[in-house]
Amino acid sequence: MVPDDELSDLPFMSSPVPILALLLAYLLFVLVIGPKLMEKRRAFELNSVLIIYNVFQVIVAAYLVYRIIIDIWLYLATKVTELMDTVFFVLRKKNKQITFLHLYHHSAMVFTTWAFLKYAPSDNVIYIGFSNSLVHVFMYTYYALSAVGPEAVKYLFWKKYMTSLQMIQFVSMFVHYLISLMYSECPPSKGVAVFFVLHILFFLYLFANFYSQSYNKNKKLIEGIWLYFAAKVTELLDTVFFVLRKKDNQVSFLHLYHHSIMMTGTWAFLKYAPSDNVIFIGFFNSLVHVFMYTYYGLAALGPHVAKYLTWKKYMTSFQLLQFVSVFFQYLASLKFSECPPSKGVAIFFTFQIIFFLVLFSNFYKQSYTQKQSKLANGGSKLVSNGKTKEEKVL
Numbered sequence: 001m002v003p004d005d006e007l008s009d010l011p012f013m014s015s016p017v018p019i020l021a022l023l024l025a026y027l028l029f030v031l032v033i034g035p036k037l038m039e040k041r042r043a044f045e046l047n048s049v050l051i052i053y054n055v056f057q058v059i060v061a062a063y064l065v066y067r068i069i070i071d072i073w074l075y076l077a078t079k080v081t082e083l084m085d086t087v088f089f090v091l092r093k094k095n096k097q098i099t100f101l102h103l104y105h106h107s108a109m110v111f112t113t114w115a116f117l118k119y120a121p122s123d124n125v126i127y128i129g130f131s132n133s134l135v136h137v138f139m140y141t142y143y144a145l146s147a148v149g150p151e152a153v154k155y156l157f158w159k160k161y162m163t164s165l166q167m168i169q170f171v172s173m174f175v176h177y178l179i180s181l182m183y184s185e186c187p188p189s190k191g192v193a194v195f196f197v198l199h200i201l202f203f204l205y206l207f208a209n210f211y212s213q214s215y216n217k218n219k220k221l222i223e224g225i226w227l228y229f230a231a232k233v234t235e236l237l238d239t240v241f242f243v244l245r246k247k248d249n250q251v252s253f254l255h256l257y258h259h260s261i262m263m264t265g266t267w268a269f270l271k272y273a274p275s276d277n278v279i280f281i282g283f284f285n286s287l288v289h290v291f292m293y294t295y296y297g298l299a300a301l302g303p304h305v306a307k308y309l310t311w312k313k314y315m316t317s318f319q320l321l322q323f324v325s326v327f328f329q330y331l332a333s334l335k336f337s338e339c340p341p342s343k344g345v346a347i348f349f350t351f352q353i354i355f356f357l358v359l360f361s362n363f364y365k366q367s368y369t370q371k372q373s374k375l376a377n378g379g380s381k382l383v384s385n386g387k388t389k390e391e392k393v394l
């Protein structure tokens with residue numbers, strides 16, 4: 001990736017040093033210096049400051065909705081100003097608000113926005129900036145009202161919907177990015193694409209986990225996981241339909257193992273180790289199944305829709321991406337979760353994910369890579385034979 005020379009004269013854009021120095025200073029203050037300074041001091045109220053700050057963020061975010069197309073750099077600038085969120089938490093001794101999600105979100109948004117702007121500026125940033133700024137109009141409006149004081153509490157019943165809006169934002173970004181990969185005249189490199197997709201999925205997991213812990217009671221969480229388990233039970237009908245339609249070649253080891261282990265594995269996790277890890281797994285797996293069963297539904301309509309089914313191989317790629325992201329999410333949960341799974345569960349789950357990766361990679365190779373290679377070789381032989389025959393005639 002090559003830096004965009006037009007951006008180099010803007011603040012922070014000459015090299016990674018200024019932005020990394022800023023992040024280092026930010027993390028040092030909110031994790032070390034700030035708490036030390038506030039240790040023997042009374043918490044600052046900062047009500048007036050917070051009102052001004054949040055109104056400022058609302059105005060900036062609202063302005064960005066209009067201006068983002070013209071000046072993408074301004075979006076980066078707002079990500080820098082939003083680091084003040086954490087500074088205010090420290091000064092007000094709201095240390096419980098300084099979670100891994102909070103720090104990762106703010107730090108990652110600053111650096112990734114800088115990196116995209118510096119090395120891979122594209123129209124993708126416009127949509128990301130627009131949707132994120134739109135969310136921030138509501139978010140900082142909420143924070144500004146909450147800073148007014150107790151008299152505004154009655155107007156703040158919609159906090160949980162902001163988290164929902166943020167998750168919708170990530171889903172829309174994910175879908176938008178996939179579309180841009182397929183249809184853009186200037187698609188991003190594979191490295192950038194993989195990083196962005198995994199980054200978005202990790203955000204989705206973190207925010208879904210936050211939503212679950214903040215708003216869902218355990219009963220609702222368990223009910224949700226049970227519904228996911230119930231879906232795995234209904235998916236056993238896939239194989240039943242193969243048998244009834246005498247599609248025995250589809251009933252492979254991969255197919256049987258996949259369906260069997262997904263059902264029993266989900267049951268075992270629900271029964272013996274229910275946790276918020278299942279939220280991310282269930283979300284991503286269900287997202288894959290939206291596309292997968294859409295494909296199967298179209299295929300069932302008959303041969304006249306075959307021309308619309310050119311994307312079968314991408315479903316397998318999507319499934320492979322699912323396993324990779326679930327694997328990394330699980331590793332992150334082992335390190336950062338307040339209630340990590342037992343070693344036995346962790347080893348079993350890791351083995352399953354790796355085994356799934358091997359099985360689906362092998363399926364992809366046999367179904368698409370080797371088949372294309374055989375077709376190419378077959379075509380070469382036909383051409384070669386044609387030339388030989390022609391030479392004999394001559």
